Amino acid sequence: MRRLSNSLLCVVFCALAFVNAQTQTPRKVQVDFKETKLKNGLRVFTVEDHTAPVIALSVTYNVGSRNERQGRTGFAHLFEHMMFKGSENVGSGEHFVLVFNNGGSMNGTTNEDRTNYFEVLPANQLDLALFLESDRMRSLAITKENLDNQRNAVQEERRLGVDNQPYGKTGEMQQELIYDNFAYKHTTIGSMEDLNAASVQDVTDFFKMYYAPNNAVLVLVGDFTTIDALARIRKSFESIPRQPNPPDVDMTEPEQKAERRASVDDVLARAARVDIAFKAVPGNTPDFYALQVLSAALQAGQSSRLYQKLVKEKELVTTVGGFMDEKRGTGAFYTFAILRQGSKPEDVESAIAEEIEKLKKEPIAEWELQKAKNTTRRNFITGLQSSLSRAITIGQYTTYYNEPNLINTRLDKVAAVTREDVQRVANKYLRDTNRTVITTTPKAKPRAAAATGQ
Amino acid sequence: MKLTTQIRRLFALLGVITLLCSIALAQGGATGPAGQTTKGAVIKGRAPVNKTILSVKLPKAEEATLPNGTRVMLLENHKVPTFTMQMVILSGGLADKPDYRGLAQFTAALLREGTTTRSSRDIAEQVDALGATLVAGSGLASITTNVSTSGLVENLDQTLDIFADVVRNPTFPQAEVDKYRTRTLQSLQVQRSSPQFLAQEQFSRAIYGNHPGALVAPPAESLKKLSSKDLMEFHSANYRPNNAILAITGDVTLKEIMPKLEKVFGDWKRGDIPTVSIPQAPEQSAQHIFLIDRPGSVQTVLMLGNLGIERTSSDYFPLLLADRILGGGPAARLFLNLREDKGYTYGAYSSFSGSKFRGTWVSSSEVRTEVTEGAMKEFMYELKRLRDEKVTADELENAKRAIIGSFALSLEQPQGLLQNIITQKLYGLPADYWDTYPQKVAAVTVDDVQRVAQKYVDLDKIQIVAVGDASKARDVLAKYGKVEVYDTDGKPVERPAVNK
Numbered sequence: 001m002r003r004l005s006n007s008l009l010c011v012v013f014c015a016l017a018f019v020n021a022q023t024q025t026p027r028k029v030q031v032d033f034k035e036t037k038l039k040n041g042l043r044v045f046t047v048e049d050h051t052a053p054v055i056a057l058s059v060t061y062n063v064g065s066r067n068e069r070q071g072r073t074g075f076a077h078l079f080e081h082m083m084f085k086g087s088e089n090v091g092s093g094e095h096f097v098l099v100f101n102n103g104g105s106m107n108g109t110t111n112e113d114r115t116n117y118f119e120v121l122p123a124n125q126l127d128l129a130l131f132l133e134s135d136r137m138r139s140l141a142i143t144k145e146n147l148d149n150q151r152n153a154v155q156e157e158r159r160l161g162v163d164n165q166p167y168g169k170t171g172e173m174q175q176e177l178i179y180d181n182f183a184y185k186h187t188t189i190g191s192m193e194d195l196n197a198a199s200v201q202d203v204t205d206f207f208k209m210y211y212a213p214n215n216a217v218l219v220l221v222g223d224f225t226t227i228d229a230l231a232r233i234r235k236s237f238e239s240i241p242r243q244p245n246p247p248d249v250d251m252t253e254p255e256q257k258a259e260r261r262a263s264v265d266d267v268l269a270r271a272a273r274v275d276i277a278f279k280a281v282p283g284n285t286p287d288f289y290a291l292q293v294l295s296a297a298l299q300a301g302q303s304s305r306l307y308q309k310l311v312k313e314k315e316l317v318t319t320v321g322g323f324m325d326e327k328r329g330t331g332a333f334y335t336f337a338i339l340r341q342g343s344k345p346e347d348v349e350s351a352i353a354e355e356i357e358k359l360k361k362e363p364i365a366e367w368e369l370q371k372a373k374n375t376t377r378r379n380f381i382t383g384l385q386s387s388l389s390r391a392i393t394i395g396q397y398t399t400y401y402n403e404p405n406l407i408n409t410r411l412d413k414v415a416a417v418t419r420e421d422v423q424r425v426a427n428k429y430l431r432d433t434n435r436t437v438i439t440t441t442p443k444a445k446p447r448a449a450a451a452t453g454q
Numbered sequence: 455m456k457l458t459t460q461i462r463r464l465f466a467l468l469g470v471i472t473l474l475c476s477i478a479l480a481q482g483g484a485t486g487p488a489g490q491t492t493k494g495a496v497i498k499g500r501a502p503v504n505k506t507i508l509s510v511k512l513p514k515a516e517e518a519t520l521p522n523g524t525r526v527m528l529l530e531n532h533k534v535p536t537f538t539m540q541m542v543i544l545s546g547g548l549a550d551k552p553d554y555r556g557l558a559q560f561t562a563a564l565l566r567e568g569t570t571t572r573s574s575r576d577i578a579e580q581v582d583a584l585g586a587t588l589v590a591g592s593g594l595a596s597i598t599t600n601v602s603t604s605g606l607v608e609n610l611d612q613t614l615d616i617f618a619d620v621v622r623n624p625t626f627p628q629a630e631v632d633k634y635r636t637r638t639l640q641s642l643q644v645q646r647s648s649p650q651f652l653a654q655e656q657f658s659r660a661i662y663g664n665h666p667g668a669l670v671a672p673p674a675e676s677l678k679k680l681s682s683k684d685l686m687e688f689h690s691a692n693y694r695p696n697n698a699i700l701a702i703t704g705d706v707t708l709k710e711i712m713p714k715l716e717k718v719f720g721d722w723k724r725g726d727i728p729t730v731s732i733p734q735a736p737e738q739s740a741q742h743i744f745l746i747d748r749p750g751s752v753q754t755v756l757m758l759g760n761l762g763i764e765r766t767s768s769d770y771f772p773l774l775l776a777d778r779i780l781g782g783g784p785a786a787r788l789f790l791n792l793r794e795d796k797g798y799t800y801g802a803y804s805s806f807s808g809s810k811f812r813g814t815w816v817s818s819s820e821v822r823t824e825v826t827e828g829a830m831k832e833f834m835y836e837l838k839r840l841r842d843e844k845v846t847a848d849e850l851e852n853a854k855r856a857i858i859g860s861f862a863l864s865l866e867q868p869q870g871l872l873q874n875i876i877t878q879k880l881y882g883l884p885a886d887y888w889d890t891y892p893q894k895v896a897a898v899t900v901d902d903v904q905r906v907a908q909k910y911v912d913l914d915k916i917q918i919v920a921v922g923d924a925s926k927a928r929d930v931l932a933k934y935g936k937v938e939v940y941d942t943d944g945k946p947v948e949r950p951a952v953n954k
Contacts, residue, residue, distance in 0.1 A: 026608045051533065051887040052865035053508050084473060093497030093794050096474075098501055098911055100785040103508075103859015108473040122508040122862040131501045140792025152797025156753070157471065160800050160820050164753045165645040188471055267750035270647040272641070302566070302578035312574075312633065318640045366585040368890040378606050378739050381534040386866045445749035445923075447941070 029381045031390055031407050033219075036230055041214025044233055045404060047221040049387060055222035056387035057129045058118040059137070060395035062217075063210035064250050065188040066112045066329065072192015073156065075198055077110040079206050081150040083117065092146055097131050098405040102128065109139040110188055113197035113328040114399045120388045127232065133218070134236035137211060141337045144201045151195055158189045166269035177260050178277050178332055178436045181253050184264065212243035212254045217398045221387040229245050234372050251329035253279070260436040265443040271318070273347050273440040277293040280333045283326035284401050289413050290421040291333055291429065296372035297364045297422070298322070298355060299335055303371065305355045306335070311381060311434040314351060316343045332436075345439045359426040377399035378416050474784055475801050490932055494790025499750035507855055510863050512888055515875050522722055523696035527875060528711065529703040531868040537651060537704030538604040538869055539614075541621055542876060545692035546596035547666060548810075549730045555594060560634070560680055561688045562590040562599050564879045565778070567630035569623040572616070573632055577765060580616055584609040586618060594669040597732070597880065599692070602631075607705045611714065619716035621693060627687040635677050642671055648675030649921040652746045653755045653818070656940070660917040661761055661814055663736050694725035698917055701876055703868040735761055735812040738915040743937045747947055754922035756828040758833055759816030760912050765808040765881045771894045772902035773806055773815070773910065778853040779845050779903065780804045780836065781817055785856070787836050788817060796832065798825045810881070815910050823923050827930040833933075837916075842906040843902045858892045 036044045065076045085093040099106040104121035119129050158242055162168035172187050179185040218237070256279050282289045299306045299322040306320045322335035337348050383389045390407070397406040480729035515527040547558045566588060569576040581588045586605035592598065601621055605613040645651050655670045660666035700719075703713060738761050763769050781804025792802040798821045807813035817837065821829040864870055878887045920927050924939055924947075931937045941949040 026606065029534050053510060053862045054866055055813065082471060086496065089500040090496060091498040093495030093790065094497050094501070097495050097497065097785040097852075098503065100783050102503060103856055103862060105860075105863065109470040113468040120589070120863055124504040124506055124508050128503045128504070136500075149794065153793050153800055155799070156822060157800040159753045159822060161471070164649060164751055164820070170591045196517060196805050243873075268647055268748075271644045301582045303582040308575060308578075312639065315633065315636065318637050338644060340637070341643075367579060371579075371582040371585070374606060374609070375582065376585075378536060378585040378604070380518050382536050382604075385531075385533050385868075386867075447747060447749050447947070 008383050015247065018162075026377070029196070029384055031384065031394075033394060033404060033407075034226060035404065036233075038213065038234060038238045038240060040240055041212075042237055043217045044242075044397060045217070045219040045398070046224075046226050046229055047219070047390060047394070048224065048226055049221060049390075050223050051222050052387070053123040054120060054387055055078065055123050055129060055220065055224060056118065056120045056142070056391040057133060058116055058219045058391035059133050059390075060114055060217045060219075060392075060396045060399045061210055062215045062399050063115055063206075063246070064111055064113045064353065065190070066183040066251070067210065067246070068186070068190075069192055071197060072190075074117060074158075074188070075187040075192040075194070075202060077188055077190065078151065078154050078195060078198055079203060080108045080110045080115050080117075081154055081422075082142055082147065083136050083140065083202055084352070085143075085146040085150060087136040088141060089135050090132060095136075098128060098132065104129075106300050112184055112188055114396065116395055118388060118392060122387075125258055126224055126229065130236040134240065137213065137216070138240045140207050140211070140305065142200055142207075144200050145361075147198070147200055147203060154189075155192060158192065158195075161194065162189060164268070166266060167440055168268075169266065169275055170273065170275055170438055172265050173262055173264060174275055174277060176437050177262055177438070178279055179253065179330075181251060181329075183249055183251055184253070184327070184329060187396050191196075191259070194370045201341045208243060209246050212239060213240045214242045215246060216339065217395045218390040219394045221391040242266055253330040256434050258433050262438050263340060264438060264440045266440050267443050267445040269440060269442040271442060272343070272345055274337050274339065274352075275438040275440070276335045276349070276352065277432070277436045278333040278429050278434050279436070280324065280331055282329055283331055284406065284413075284420070286413075286416075288324065288326070288331065290417045290425040290443055292376070292414065293369065293372040293417045294359060294364070294422045294426060295322060295333065296375060297368040298359065298388065300375065303445040305358075306337075309355060310337060310351055316340060316348050316351060326397060349446065356426065356430050360423065360430070363423045366419070369417075369419055369422075372417075375412055380411060409439065457543060461532055489672055494794035495785070495842040509859050509892070510538060510572050510861050511866060512861070512865070512866050512871060512874075514623060515872065517707060518712055518927060520695065520712075521717055522720065523726055524715075524719055524722070525549070526708075526712070526715060527699065527701045527872070527874070529710050529868055529872050530704070530705075530707060531703055532705050533630060534642070535607040535705045536604065537607055537610060537702065537706055537912045538602065539617065540872070540876075541617075542699040542701060542880075543599040543601070543693055543725065544697045544880075545596070545695045545730065546598045547594040547669075548732060549688075549692060549728065550594075550666070554676055554679075554684070555666060555669055556676040557684060557688050558592040558596070558599055558692075559594060560677075561626075561685045562592045562601065564626050564634055565590045565601065565620045565624045565630065567634065568625045569619045570625055571623070571914045574627075575706055577616060577620065580612075584613050585612045586616075588620065590620070593811070595666040595670060595811075609877060610706065613713055614718055618762070622719075624685075624689060626682040626689075628682045631685065638672075639674060639677055642674065645671060649746075649748055649751060649753070649820075651746065651754045653757045653919050653921045655944070656744050656746060656921075657757045657759065657814075657919045659814065660919065661735075661738075661759070662744055663739075665733055665735055665811070667735060667811065690729055691725065694850070695719065695729045696724045699873050699876065699879060703872045723789055724757055731820060732810045738912065741916050741918070741920045741935055743931050743935050744920070745888050745924050745927060745937050745939045746919070746921040747930055747939055748921050749923065751922040753820045754823055754920050755818070756826070756829060756833065757816055757818045757838070757919045759814050760910055760916055762806045762813045762815040762910055763808045764810065764934075765807055765877075767808065767831045769906050769909070770808070772898050772906040774895065774904060775853050775898045776840065776845075776903045776906050777804050777806050777815065778856065778943050779849050780840055782853075783856075785852070787839075788819070788833075790818055791832050791836060792821070792829060796825075796828065798822070798829050798832070805863065814952055823926050826922065826927050827933075830930060830934065834913070837911050837913065841904070841911050841913075847900060848870055850900055850903065852897070853907040854895050857895050861892065883895050
């Protein structure tokens, strides 16, 4: 918000003249935004961009599966589906019908730490976008019939992504094993049993507690004038009543004292798999960025140490990869490998452990540091091209860290990481006692007799 | 313009989960009064909709030609300091010999595994250190091979240098070929654990028989005999400047880029390109029902469809609208019926594709095993309805608004725009094809939609594929005809492997 320059700003990306790529230092990409706080507590960010006749609107609510209680896992996401089943002036399903039929696109997404809703539309449909988002923030209308319908859809989503896929159970078990605090100790998709237990009353209570303007961040990016758009936003949203602030979630995660292990027999898998995780740190911390750089060196792309060693040299696995997970609370560092037939999980584990030991003993190479920084930069600024990704990113950084300007400073934080930092975090977090390992073994299920009509 | 149904990013447990699968985002949709069996959406009609469809002018690509014949196209985009560059080689899987399917794909896949001056590892390290990407691929029934790179403009020269080296000077070291073969054979096995893969494989086989369109993965026998020499030959014959289009987008100008291209591609030698005859898709056979028994499944993956059109068919625009209304997104009939009304699934969609041979028009969904019967009933209902009844004027109008309106959004997707221009070139479409696209969409009538529905949804010849628990799905499917059961290795199941 300190970036909020003069009231009328039209330039999104500073338009430095392009001179010569060879001699020029990298051009910085700057997103200028203006923050406005409405009387009811809704935080509003606007970014004018007249390069395409498009508007992108995102509304991020400060609620995710971390806020769920025991017995109601999966509820934050099920609730997200209910946000499309009608409000006072919008019929069930009318939201996406209106957006798609006017040339737009939309979605809603839920993770542990937040829930967001967004639409992109031709710029002349700004009023439509504001109407759709404000009507449901004001007046969600829930029936038992609609809840049962989306309960079914969400349960199919779970089957599609977890129960009917190889390694679906693995990921679920891993998350439950890594964490001690319930907030992250369950998946966002939730259990079938808990999804079945969700009631209309739960929906009503959840809406009142979390879907209030003072618990939300609205970001509008695109082809509009700021004064006019802000007037429209006020008209649509400012009369929605504020609610008491929701209770804070205890995110304390105790230190892990010993390695954790589990194995999974998977009837749908055809190859064994090893999943390793180290409990680490919250996102947007110096050690988080150092672990991201470490991950790039260890396991990103064909130049990575694990690809070269396990896929190419030792030929133990067909696939290897991983990432440093970004969370508001304690995130984890993940590595996984899909084994070739005949490889032993213990051999794969020790080959991975050897590579991790090297990271502890000496700093990564200069080219590996450049790889991490350049790859991060390309990915990040490529993402900033679209109005939608800017709207989502500002909403996310504000909700996660109360730091909207992270959209402009994030690459500097990555650039600040040194080779010594990487060595330090390898020693600090990638310890055996801090490790959780899941081994998945394919276990064919016999074919049922009736399959063949005998 | 190849559209596929099954490219759906399944949510990762550790990632976000969404209201809609991600492919839906790119699509518009259509609705109107929902059908008799569905009340999938309630339209209150109170939201303020601007009736004007924003007309947008699509940017033109600048074009140039290198002295050796390489055609260059550039779409400038100075929003952020990045670029992408795509070398389209006008030979792909369709240039494979009939007894050696996959050669174009293998050649592309192994480009990165060594050149006259760089090892596989050198290439990997240099590309990654620049923060660039470098990928190459060709479909088994594709008319082209694509080699693409993307990167930061401050690293343009170095990235271009590696890109050109990989395109021009690959050596396909035998040791790398051998490693590629063994890991790919293993990956092909792992792929068979995906029910979507199994459904797509069987469906393509049912439609195309011996035509290369049947292949969704390279045959193991091709991989087994693969040698460095074969790849060198394919590369030498087809990777030539007079057989290539270089399409670029990003923070560069033609004035800057041409001398750089001249430097790295200038002495690339022309060649005589082998001619390829495009095999026509076979005539549609009678209806078949295939059931892949996948023990442990809790859902049935359903795919139903027929042969569709060639990309240049005059039925393209009517079919575009018919597909949009049937299943082209969350506002379409299949989604509103099977998900929003019945709660059978997370999503139900249709899609069509068309190349230089006839593509497919297919509807698909994943439904819990217990409702396989209900889902089949609704699929057949919707397909029959599209044939037997005219769509309403409102539905058609909405579908048109969806497609034409989305042109505004496409202006933020330069790579998509560039892809459109490539499509126009590859299929010899008129130069003003994309400029007049909205008018062609607008000209389609409800009669046109019904005509193509009747022409391309042929229920007597529809191919039905189900992947799931055969002990539960078999009897349901048997109501529609004779069911052929296969195991997940593609072998016919004659009798039970194990009695329960």
